[in-house]
Amino acid sequence: PNMTAAIEGMVNLRGEMVPVIHLPHFCGIVDSEPTNFMIATEFNQHVQGLLVCSVDNIRRVSWDDVKSPPPMLSANVSGLVTAVTKLPDGRLVMILDVEKILAETADFYKGDDLYEGIKQSAQTFTVLFADDSSVARTQIEQTLRHMKLDYISTTNGKEAWNKLQELAGQAEARGVDVSSIVSIVLTDVEMPEMDGYVLTRKIRADARFSKVRVVMHSSLSAETNKQMGMGVGADAYVAKFKPLELSAMLHKIITDR
Structure with a gap:
C-alpha cells in the first residue's frame, strides 16, 4: 500500500524481510515476459529482490571495457543507464543505475x-x-x-x-x-x-x-x-x-x- 507500482511486495529471505522490485515495470517495459526469476542483491547495506524475466549469463567485466552511454541514450531512459559495455560476440549490454532505482522505489537517499x-x-x-x-x-x-x-x-x-x-x-x-x-x-x-x-x-x-x-x-x-x-x-x-x-x-x- 502507498508504494510505487514497481514494488511487488516482500519476501522472507533467510529470516529477513526483503522488498521485491519488478524491474521491467520500473524501467517502463509494460509488455514484458513473465518474471519467473528473482535476483537477491545487497547494495550499500540494503538487501532487495529484483524480479526479472530471465538470467542469461553472469559476466565479470573490466571497468576499462565499460563506457559512458551517449547522452541521447541516457536521456531517453531518464538517466537509468549509467554505462554500456560490449560483449565478445558484439552485443551491447546496458548497465543500470541501481542507486537511482533504490532512490526512486524506496526513498533510501532522499529527504x-x-x-x-x-x-x-x-x-x-x-x-x-x-x-x-x-x-x-x-x-x-x-x-x-x-x-x-x-x-x-x-x-x-x-x-x-x-x-x-x-x-x-x-x-x-x-x-x-x-x-x-x-x-x-x-x-x-x-x-x-x-x-x-x-x-x-x-x-x-x-x-x-x-x-x-x-x-x-x-x-x-x-x-x-x-x-x-x-x-x-x-x-x-x-x-x-x-x-x-x-x-x-x-x-x-x-x-x-
Whole structure:
C-alpha cells in the first residue's frame, strides 16, 4: 500500500524481510515476459529482490571495457543507464543505475533530514568529485552546498583525471600548487572509462598532486573494499549515501591539512 507500482511486495529471505522490485515495470517495459526469476542483491547495506524475466549469463567485466552511454541514450531512459559495455560476440549490454532505482522505489537517499547536522566549513576550498550515478552526484552536491564548499562535478574517473590535468596546467601557468585550486578528490570506486582505484593510483603517481587529498566514496562498504582503497593511496574511505559521515570526514581532512 502507498508504494510505487514497481514494488511487488516482500519476501522472507533467510529470516529477513526483503522488498521485491519488478524491474521491467520500473524501467517502463509494460509488455514484458513473465518474471519467473528473482535476483537477491545487497547494495550499500540494503538487501532487495529484483524480479526479472530471465538470467542469461553472469559476466565479470573490466571497468576499462565499460563506457559512458551517449547522452541521447541516457536521456531517453531518464538517466537509468549509467554505462554500456560490449560483449565478445558484439552485443551491447546496458548497465543500470541501481542507486537511482533504490532512490526512486524506496526513498533510501532522499529527504532534507539527511543533511541535518552538517556544519559549514571554516575554510574555503574546492572538491572535485567523480561518480557515474546521478543520484549520488546530487547527494554529494547537496552535502558540499550545506558545507559551503566549492566543487567540480565529473561522471567517471577518466573525466576526473582529464580535469585534473587541466587544473595542473592552470596551476603551473600561475606558479601555484594545484592543491590551491582543488584540495580534495572525492571518487566513487566502480565507474565506466576509469574506476576509482586506477584514478587514485594515477593521482598518487603524479608528483604535481602530492598535496591533493583523495577520499574514496563508495557503496562497496566492506572492510576488504576499504583496504583496497587505502592500498592504492586513498587518504580516507567513506560509505556512500551518508552525508553526515562524508561531511565529518571532509572536516577532518580540512583540519589535518
